[in-house]
Each structure stands twice: as structure tokens, then as C-alpha cells.
Amino acid sequence: MQTWSELSETQPTIARVLQNSVRRGRLAHAYLFEGGRGTGRRAAALLLARAFLCEKTVDAEPCLVCRECRRAESGNHPDVHRIQPDGQTIKVDQIRALKKEFSMRGMESAKKVYIIEETETMSAAAANSLLKFLEEPEGEALAVLITASAGQILPTILSRAQVMSFSPLPPDRVTKALVERGFREKEARTAASLTSDLEEAERMFDEEWISQGREKVVQLMNDLISRPQDAYITVHETIMPFFTDRQQIQTALDLMMIWYRDVLRMQVGQSDAVVYIDQEDTLTKQAFQLSQQKLGKNLQAVMDAKRRAGANVPPQLLVEQLLLRLQEGS
Incomplete structure (x- = not known):
């Protein structure tokens, strides 16, 4: 599980802004995390969700012992909803199902989180349905939209979310780490040029x-x-x-x-x-x-x-x- 200090090593500005927002209880209702593969967008979204749900954060860090943290750490929290493309696109029925879930009372708390991955793949109908949901969220909700390119997202959605751009890690840093872990330099350089995430590079x-x-x-x-x-x-x-x-x-x-x-x-x-x-x-x-x-x-x-x-x-x-x-x- 990622921590704010670990996120700050790769995305210092984003870590500082989000951590301060958690400390002050001033999180936006919707964020759009933009960046390339391996920049840590998904891990940051899950960290933010845990911090948002935690009953007693310590300096914005999830406590890891409360009921919300234990459920979130298991990856099976009933009030954290993740949407991924169904085939090639995110369909309007997926957004409608999400809205239905949010119309019900939270199972573990009054708070709910939804994370939409590859947001740029939303169909026009899905994007328009999400837009209305962003304008009128149900209860205490946090939305994190993840995309490779904010330019492919409807301007009306962008205007309702706080955009955070994730920077890629320098390839030489990833290459060095991979070589230190025993991988050949020629493949390490190639993997580091494809992703700035060490775990993803190792999976390659x-x-x-x-x-x-x-x-x-x-x-x-x-x-x-x-x-x-x-x-x-x-x-x-x-x-x-x-x-x-x-x-x-x-x-x-x-x-x-x-x-x-x-x-x-x-x-x-x-x-x-x-x-x-x-x-x-x-x-x-x-x-x-x-x-x-x-x-x-x-x-x-x-x-x-x-x-x-x-x-x-x-x-x-x-x-x-x-x-x-x-x-x-x-």
C-alpha cells in the first residue's frame, strides 16, 4: 500500500496538494488524474480513497487499523466503486449502475468513492450521464477519474474536476533500478522507456x-x-x-x-x-x-x-x- 511519503518521491507536487487537502478536510468532490502509464495514478487514487474514508487519519495518512482502513486495504470495500472499460468503452449502463449504487445509503459509512479508469474511453452517452452526476453528487462522495490524456475528456467534465497531471519518472532512474534488480541493461532501457513504474516494468x-x-x-x-x-x-x-x-x-x-x-x-x-x-x-x-x-x-x-x-x-x-x-x- 502506497503512502504519501512514497508518492512524494515520484510526484511531490501532487502529494503535497492532496495531503494538505486531506489534513484540512478540503478535498474537491472530483479529481481527474492525468498521466502516462506507470506514473502512479491508480495507486494515488487508492491512497486518496483510503485517506478520505479513514476514521482517524494521522497527518493525512490512513491509520490502517480502523474499520474503514481494514476494509479498504482488503480491496473489497463496499463503498469504493471502480469502473473499467467494458470491452473497448465505458458504457452508459455502467454509469447508471454507479448512480444507482450512490443513491443507496453507504454500507460502511456515509462516504462513498468512485474511481473511473481509462475515462477517455467513455461513450458519449456515458460521458453525458456522468456529467449530471458530477454536477449533483449524492451525499458525501469523492470521484477520481483516471485518464492518459485530459484533452480527450469533455470540457464540461474537466470544468467540474480538479485536474492533476502526473509526470513520468526519468527513464535513467528506472533503468538503474531494474539493472540493480538483476535485469539486463538492454531490456531495462526498453522497459524504462515504456513505463516509469518499477512494478509494471518488472511485470514486462x-x-x-x-x-x-x-x-x-x-x-x-x-x-x-x-x-x-x-x-x-x-x-x-x-x-x-x-x-x-x-x-x-x-x-x-x-x-x-x-x-x-x-x-x-x-x-x-x-x-x-x-x-x-x-x-x-x-x-x-x-x-x-x-x-x-x-x-x-x-x-x-x-x-x-x-x-x-x-x-x-x-x-x-x-x-x-x-x-x-x-x-x-x-
């Missing part, structure tokens, strides 16, 4: 997933330059069978973006900052083969694909269209 090493995924993307990036006629086959026989769900497709796109940034680093003489440290010869070769204009177009193509992946475009269509853009002018 389960069954060597990050190592295998990295090698498959390296193969594709090599084929795009050296064997363009094979790239389509690589996508369908290597990439798609391995990166199977929406989150994994996002990871594949992140790995591709890191590759192109490494090529750019080689072009401008920043080889010490390269992530794919075992691929320097190939990166150097591509740095001579790709103009900065083409490199910029490729980076833009990958970024566009990442945005479309968040808009629920079918993965196979998304990757095929990206492949065509990357091969334009090759």
Missing part, C-alpha cells in the same frame, strides 16, 4: 515478454529498410500474433517510436542516449539511409497510429495502414 519481464516483443519490433524495423518486401509478412506472421490486444498494440507502437527516436539520436550525435543499445550498428546505418524529413514523417505516422488505436480502430487495419505510410517514399 514475466516470461521474457518484453525481450521477445523487443526482438520482434527490431525485426520489423530492419525489414522496413533492408527487406521492404518482407515487411508485410513480418507484420502478419510475427507482430500481430504476438501483440494481440489493444494495450499490447500500443506497446508495439511505443517500441517503434523508440526505434525512430534512436535513429534520430544517432543522426544528431547522441548515441549515449540510445535505448536499443545492442542495435547501434543498425541504427547508424539507418541514420544514413533515412533523411530527417522521412524520419519525421515516420514518427508522425506512428503517433497518428497511437491516437487511432485509442479510438478503437481494428488492430490489423491499423497496423496495415501504418505499414503503408512507413513505406511511402522508401
Whole structure:
């Protein structure tokens, strides 16, 4: 369980603001936690929920011994409601069910908390239903909305929530910690470029997933330059069978973006900052083969694909269209 002091090590401003608000009993009724993967948004939301529900906080820290703390720590508090996408989106029926829950009396206390993850995936109907709920909350309620991008949230919802932007940890700090825990530097650098959360980074090493995924993307990036006629086959026989769900497709796109940034680093003489440290010869070769204009177009193509992946475009269509853009002018 995270504490305010642990949160302050990675997100000092956010920890200070929230902790002071708990101390003074002046929490907003709704927060929007914005930030990338691994920035600690979910852990901070759960910490805030525990502090809000605790019967006797000590310097804003949950006491861990009262009835509310014991229930919250178990992850099964009846007055803490978490909503995640049902499939690709958060649906209006999920928000309606939440509102129904809040219309009932709290089972453990008069306070209730709801945490909505991936808020940007809400359908239009769900967002509009939530808006009315934010305007007229039932009783003593705390809402925490979690999103990767506040820009994808309705302005009317943003205006009713206090936005807190979570900063990513420096990749070198994560890399160093992973290496100290026994992981190879080349995979550690890659994992640290994908997430700033150590626990998430370690999970990427389960069954060597990050190592295998990295090698498959390296193969594709090599084929795009050296064997363009094979790239389509690589996508369908290597990439798609391995990166199977929406989150994994996002990871594949992140790995591709890191590759192109490494090529750019080689072009401008920043080889010490390269992530794919075992691929320097190939990166150097591509740095001579790709103009900065083409490199910029490729980076833009990958970024566009990442945005479309968040808009629920079918993965196979998304990757095929990206492949065509990357091969334009090759």
C-alpha cells in the first residue's frame, strides 16, 4: 500500500496538494488524474480513497487499523466503486449502475468513492450521464477519474474536476533500478522507456515478454529498410500474433517510436542516449539511409497510429495502414 511519503518521491507536487487537502478536510468532490502509464495514478487514487474514508487519519495518512482502513486495504470495500472499460468503452449502463449504487445509503459509512479508469474511453452517452452526476453528487462522495490524456475528456467534465497531471519518472532512474534488480541493461532501457513504474516494468519481464516483443519490433524495423518486401509478412506472421490486444498494440507502437527516436539520436550525435543499445550498428546505418524529413514523417505516422488505436480502430487495419505510410517514399 502506497503512502504519501512514497508518492512524494515520484510526484511531490501532487502529494503535497492532496495531503494538505486531506489534513484540512478540503478535498474537491472530483479529481481527474492525468498521466502516462506507470506514473502512479491508480495507486494515488487508492491512497486518496483510503485517506478520505479513514476514521482517524494521522497527518493525512490512513491509520490502517480502523474499520474503514481494514476494509479498504482488503480491496473489497463496499463503498469504493471502480469502473473499467467494458470491452473497448465505458458504457452508459455502467454509469447508471454507479448512480444507482450512490443513491443507496453507504454500507460502511456515509462516504462513498468512485474511481473511473481509462475515462477517455467513455461513450458519449456515458460521458453525458456522468456529467449530471458530477454536477449533483449524492451525499458525501469523492470521484477520481483516471485518464492518459485530459484533452480527450469533455470540457464540461474537466470544468467540474480538479485536474492533476502526473509526470513520468526519468527513464535513467528506472533503468538503474531494474539493472540493480538483476535485469539486463538492454531490456531495462526498453522497459524504462515504456513505463516509469518499477512494478509494471518488472511485470514486462514475466516470461521474457518484453525481450521477445523487443526482438520482434527490431525485426520489423530492419525489414522496413533492408527487406521492404518482407515487411508485410513480418507484420502478419510475427507482430500481430504476438501483440494481440489493444494495450499490447500500443506497446508495439511505443517500441517503434523508440526505434525512430534512436535513429534520430544517432543522426544528431547522441548515441549515449540510445535505448536499443545492442542495435547501434543498425541504427547508424539507418541514420544514413533515412533523411530527417522521412524520419519525421515516420514518427508522425506512428503517433497518428497511437491516437487511432485509442479510438478503437481494428488492430490489423491499423497496423496495415501504418505499414503503408512507413513505406511511402522508401
